[in-house]
């Protein structure tokens with residue numbers, strides 16, 4: 001028997017004999033057979049044996065996490081692998097949470113399925129991980145599982161997308177200001193049109209949104225529309241979900257091209273959707289980009305999108321920074337030392353118009 005278990009056993013026996021333990025407090029002898037109940041009687045039942053197994057196995061598990069391996073056990077419930085941005089964020093997390101850096105890292109790709117994500121979180125809680133990292137697929141519906149993590153005293157760090165749950169249910173959040181990204185896109189459009197003396201032109205605008213319920217979708221849509229609705233000559237014709245994928249962007253754009261003959265601006269809420277839309281636009285014999293038939297605005301600003309700007313297909317890309325691994329690791333290190341961390345941390349981000357792409361691409365990290 002381990003030293004920790006012996007101490008725990010002695011403590012519980014003492015509690016029991018001094019009458020401080022509740023009637024349900026039952027303890028096994030080191031041999032694992034006899035049970036001493038609160039009233040001092042020795043009892044052997046299958047039921048009690050089960051209780052013993054629960055009580056004594058908890059500290060054993062903790063020891064396994066922290067002392068035996070010496071590693072901090074972190075579980076990451078990732079959204080999925082829908083986009084280039086997502087793969088860059090996964091790489092950033094995996095590079096930060098290595099064994100050499102002192103971590104045991106459990107990575108779960110939840111394939112854009114909230115139920116699967118909640119199960120992954122429940123498994124992390126059952127495994128008694130030291131920290132949970134959650135990138136929430138949608139904003140709502142995590143309250144109950146976060147309550148369970150809180151009851152188990154497992155700190156939860158939310159990354160990238162936001163959740164609607166009360167902030168007392170998680171330790172902190174690190175990610176992007178999606179509403180600001182949406183506003184930045186609209187403000188870039190105002191400036192660009194003004195530079196070209198097109199500020200007063202009637203504009204037909206279409207949006208391919210991300211996935212339904214994701215805070216990245218909600219923020220980018222709200223931010224863009226807040227500015228757009230104040231421009232009396234801008235017409236927001238339509239918006240449809242493209243699920244942040246190339247296929248989704250392609251399908252929505254094909255439908256838009258059938259339905260709308262006069263498109264001035266297309267907003268794609270991520271680069272993958274933009275790549276799918278560009279294919280559909282070209283197939284339809286049309287063009288997009290700085291010298292094209294329509295202005296194309298994208299979000300994320302990954303390397304492939306810089307190339308598409310250089311190739312003349314995208315007008316501007318609003319950056320969304322996926323390099324969250326080192327930031328989250330730093331938060332966990334601080335928490336482990338008992339230090340305070342910021343409740344909300346935004347990633348640094350910029351806006352990249354096509355004319356800056358050739359100069360900037362070589363220095364990009366993703």
Ligand code: GYE
Nearest residue numbers: 082083085086216244270
């Ligand atoms: O823009 C998109 C990804 O949540 C910010 O999700 C993220 C978004 C990102 O699939 O490419």
